[in-house]
Amino acid sequence: MKGRYNDEFDDGEDLAEFDDNDFAEFEDVSEDPGTESETAPPPRAAPSENPVDEEEEDDEATVETEDGQDEFYDVDAQDQDMYPKYDNEEFEGYEKSGPSFKDPLILKEVPVHLQNSWESYYMEILMVTGLLAYIMNYIIGKNKNSRLAHAWFNSHKELLESNFALVGDDGTSKEATSTGKLNQENEHIYNLWCSGRVCCEGMLIQLKFLKRQDLLNVLARMMRPACDQVQIKVTLNEDDMDTFVFALGTRKAVARLQKEMQDLSEFCGDKPKSGAKYGLPEILAILSEMGEVTDGLMDSKMVHYVTNHADKIESIHFSDQFSGPKVMQEEGQPLKLPETKKTLLFTFNVPGMGNTSPKDMDSLLPLMNMVIYSIDKVKKLRLNREGKLKADKNRARVEENFLKQTHAQRQEAAQTRREEKKRAEKERIMNEEDPERQRRLEEAAQRREQKKMEKKQMKMKQIKVKAM
């Protein structure tokens, strides 16, 4: 055994031999042939058969490595394997199947829900866009309604201030001072209360605009057009108006009022008539308690107003028995006569059918003049004797009917109460455990019944005697 290092440093002639000797060293020392194959160094650039053979001859232990190397060389020659070293014998039952590069690569798509891109969230983006559109529409609609309201007020302010001492009141301030501005109830309803005038208590003006701030409503209106409305309600004192009920408006509106309103349904039973007699356009109809009322109201100036602005008039309702729409009566509850108030009601349509501009508000000014004129007119209108008698008879009739209805109801209520009492007594008697007491109570009840019957008989006899 030569000294390794000495040999290495001397010259390169005996390189192969030295290498063998290197191996030889290790090979002598090691006893486990198995491990040697694992620790075999990687193949050299130019492997030669000779040193292999020589090593085979030298030691038994080298067989393994050479075998390994042999196999390795074979493997290397056969297919270009990615995996540098593995022993076939090690992996028994394992099918060598590496990725074959002959088939084309198939890229599987990543499922949508695992992608992290914004595109897959398009439904959410749609929703948010919808919300933004709703908010935009809210702001635009609110502003439009506000502009329309203020345009109306600006054009009517002078007329109102010259007629009423108090223009604009929200009812909250201590003193009755004019606020001089509209009272906003909603994004689409504005109120104005005017008071302090002869011939009336006060006037409530409601600007009922379309719900422009609600996108749903805007879309619904595309299917079914509607228009903004101005509703005016004038409340009068007892001496400001004579007793009559009258309505005028479009046929549809008048028919609806007749069905819905308490006073119109009771006092104006006839079908709505045409106003052609007075020169009114055909689209308008009249409901009146009596002909005299219509004659008295439809003077030339009124006819002039109505004819010129017939397209804007939805309904006009004058009544001394106004109590609002018919109230649904609850079962078994006797109804009191509803409170009535002398009222003039006007409903006007704003021109433009929804597409109004602030300029259109000026066209409503003549209608306000008509309202003022009506207040004065109603104060002056007095029925003649015949008319007054008729009116009084009508009112008496309605009151009687009402009392009859409630009387029947009150009787029913009293009857049910009596029956309840009897039943309760009977139950008490039944529940009484002591038979003695039971008998006594029963006798007492029987005696009471007998007395009642006797009383009734006496009454009947008396009535008969009186009748005779």
Place this chain on the structure above:
Amino acid sequence: MSSNNMADPRRQNKIFRYKPPNTETNPTLEDPTPDYMNLLGMIFSMCGLMLKLKWCAWIAVYCSFISFANSRSSEDTKQMMSSFMLSISAVVMSYLQNPQPMSPPW
């Protein structure tokens, strides 16, 4: 007589204060939309939270917006805000539990 026509119709002594109409006696005059939408919004947001349905939560948000747009000025802003917050929380919870995007019904 002519002077009467020119006379000022205003009377300071005849002023009556404004009394807001009592809506309890006239329930038909009130618009029920904001109340319905409020209720609907709450129902949808509870559905969205409990059943983990994203579209329920989104509809709840829309309902609370519609309710707000139709609300009366006399109504409580607290109720509006609470229904709004509930619907937003329903949406957020649905996405926290399940960050996948909504699939369209078609």
